[in-house]
Amino acid sequence: MRKYSLxxxxxxxxxxxxxxxxxxxxxxxxxxxxxxxxxxKALLEEIEEGIFFADVAASFxxxxxxxxxxxxxxxxxxxxxxxxxxxLAVWEPFVGFIRYMPAVAFIPLSILWFGTSDLQKFFxxxxxxxxQEVIMIxxxxxxxxxxxxxxGYTLGFSKSQVNRSIVxxxxxxxxxxxxxxxxxxxxxxxxxxxxxxxxxxxxxxIMQAQRYLATDRIVLGILVIGFLGLLTDLIFSWLxxxxxxxxxxxxxxx
Amino acid sequence: MASTGELMLQADDVTxxxxxxxxxxxxxxxxxxxxxxxxxxxxxxxxxxxxSTFLRLVAGLDMKSGGSLRLNGAEIAGAGRDRxxxxxxxxxxxxxxxxxxxxxxxxxxxxxxxxxKKELSFHFLELVGLKGFEYHYPVQMSGGMQQRVAIARALxxxxxxxxxxxPFGALDAQTRREMQDLxxxxxxxxxxxxLFVTHDVDEAIYLSDRVYVMSAHPGRIAKEIVIDLNRPRxxxxxxxxxxxxxxxxxxxxxxxQKMLQKEAQKDAARR
Numbered sequence: 001m002r003k004y005s006l007x008x009x010x011x012x013x014x015x016x017x018x019x020x021x022x023x024x025x026x027x028x029x030x031x032x033x034x035x036x037x038x039x040x041k042a043l044l045e046e047i048e049e050g051i052f053f054a055d056v057a058a059s060f061x062x063x064x065x066x067x068x069x070x071x072x073x074x075x076x077x078x079x080x081x082x083x084x085x086x087x088l089a090v091w092e093p094f095v096g097f098i099r100y101m102p103a104v105a106f107i108p109l110s111i112l113w114f115g116t117s118d119l120q121k122f123f124x125x126x127x128x129x130x131x132q133e134v135i136m137i138x139x140x141x142x143x144x145x146x147x148x149x150x151x152g153y154t155l156g157f158s159k160s161q162v163n164r165s166i167v168x169x170x171x172x173x174x175x176x177x178x179x180x181x182x183x184x185x186x187x188x189x190x191x192x193x194x195x196x197x198x199x200x201x202x203x204x205x206i207m208q209a210q211r212y213l214a215t216d217r218i219v220l221g222i223l224v225i226g227f228l229g230l231l232t233d234l235i236f237s238w239l240x241x242x243x244x245x246x247x248x249x250x251x252x253x254x
Numbered sequence: 255m256a257s258t259g260e261l262m263l264q265a266d267d268v269t270x271x272x273x274x275x276x277x278x279x280x281x282x283x284x285x286x287x288x289x290x291x292x293x294x295x296x297x298x299x300x301x302x303x304x305x306s307t308f309l310r311l312v313a314g315l316d317m318k319s320g321g322s323l324r325l326n327g328a329e330i331a332g333a334g335r336d337r338x339x340x341x342x343x344x345x346x347x348x349x350x351x352x353x354x355x356x357x358x359x360x361x362x363x364x365x366x367x368x369x370x371k372k373e374l375s376f377h378f379l380e381l382v383g384l385k386g387f388e389y390h391y392p393v394q395m396s397g398g399m400q401q402r403v404a405i406a407r408a409l410x411x412x413x414x415x416x417x418x419x420x421p422f423g424a425l426d427a428q429t430r431r432e433m434q435d436l437x438x439x440x441x442x443x444x445x446x447x448x449l450f451v452t453h454d455v456d457e458a459i460y461l462s463d464r465v466y467v468m469s470a471h472p473g474r475i476a477k478e479i480v481i482d483l484n485r486p487r488x489x490x491x492x493x494x495x496x497x498x499x500x501x502x503x504x505x506x507x508x509x510x511q512k513m514l515q516k517e518a519q520k521d522a523a524r525r
Binding site for chain 1: 313332339347391392393411
């Protein structure tokens with residue numbers, strides 16, 4: 001295990017070394033790529049100006065809300081689509097159609113409707129996340145072993161009880177995996193939305209920095225988004241291990 | 255110890271047809287049989303003879319196409335808690351500990367407190383020899399142990415009829431023998447009727463009061479054999495003359511069915 005951690009660490013170090021090499025030696029003009037030191041300086045400056053944590057908070061709040069609103073609807077609807085022909089018939093064409101419309105293409109329209117408010121970000125996130133999530137969650141629920149469902153019926157459960165206490169529970173680990181994936185996509189939608197129209201947030205800060213050719217702040221913004229993504233991914237993975245210890249045992253057995 | 259009690263299950267001319275590739279296939283053709291109260295009855299036959307299909311009809315998981323299938327005098331309309339089912343593939347809920355899997359079957363039992371449910375579940379796990387494994391996940395248990403949990407789960411709500419679909423089919427021979435003895439012990443204690451589906455001749459004779467031998471394509475009852483061996487039984491019964499006579503009788507019947515089927519296939523090919 002330790003060996004692999006070391007390998008991971010060294011792969012990061014190699015990238016960092018390459019970055020240092022091409023910047024500190026002046027091979028690449030700092031206008032195009034800042035040095036690591038300049039990037040850290042930019043971070044300290046932004047913290048001093050009081051905008052850094054405000055940006056992170058603004059972006060995090062938007063993505064969290066957009067993601068939660070999408071997920072709150074996607075889980076029950078996905079479950080229903082997997083277990084009821086009628087629900088599938090109602091939602092499938094609709095979801096299948098909107099799913100292929102790029103969420104970012106709705107940005108101009110969304111600004112027209114909601115201005116540059118947080119609501120507009122929620123709307124774009126919802127379009128980008130909900131329609132993907134609902135299909136994936138329906139798939140997660142469809143792959144539940146049929147014999148587990150039949151156990152429920154032989155125990156005298158009603159269809160809705162079977163759905164809640166067997167189908168949903170059996171699909172939950174896969175659903176959490178789905179959320180982990182869509183959360184990553186949500187970052188992309190958020191940042192694009194903030195690049196186009198916002199007055200705060202990480203995407204907005206990157207756009208601002210470009211106007212003043214502050215490349216160090218651009219790079220900082222990109223790196224911070226990467227770190228936040230990594231952090232939330234670790235949280236998801238921790239959650240998965242806490243919630244589904246039996247899943248890990250299954251994997252260890254294979 | 256063939257019981258002479260009243261009827262538990264009665265099937266009259268039960269038929270089941272499927273449509274597959276636009277062709278109608280008869281899985282069960284006029285199957286008639288009965289099970290008495292506290293009787294252990296096996297359905298024995300080659301794979302594809304429809305024995306599991308019949309069990310699914312009794313469980314209420316599928317609907318019959320014709321005939322009458324009555325449990326305690328009432329036509330079976332769906333799944334219900336008067337029957338317990340044990341499947342071949344254990345079918346435990348992987349996210350629950352062993353005792354929670356058993357307690358899961360008590361979810362719909364009114365008038366039991368959570369503590370009572372837990373106590374009952376522990377008791378039934380002990381009955382199937384799993385004391386000390388209450389907090390194990392299914393993935394941490396062997397196939398035999400998982401099937402024990404499944405049996406405990408099927409019995410904990412005291413169904414009058416236990417349906418078992420090749421429950422020991424996936425286990426190794428050693429574990430299988432152990433489970434058969436366990437099942438007989440539990441059955442004696444719980445006093446329920448059992449419909450046991452298997453393709454293992456020894457297993458059917460060893461466990462049953464009566465054996466129905468089925469033939470395939472379409473599934474029919476070919477022969478009914480009363481097993482008049484004393485209970486309790488143990489492995490030494492497997493080598494008694496009486497046991498071997500039953501075995502011979504059943505295997506001859508299975509052989510005869512196979513011949514008949516081959517003839518029929520030849521006839522069909524000629525036409």
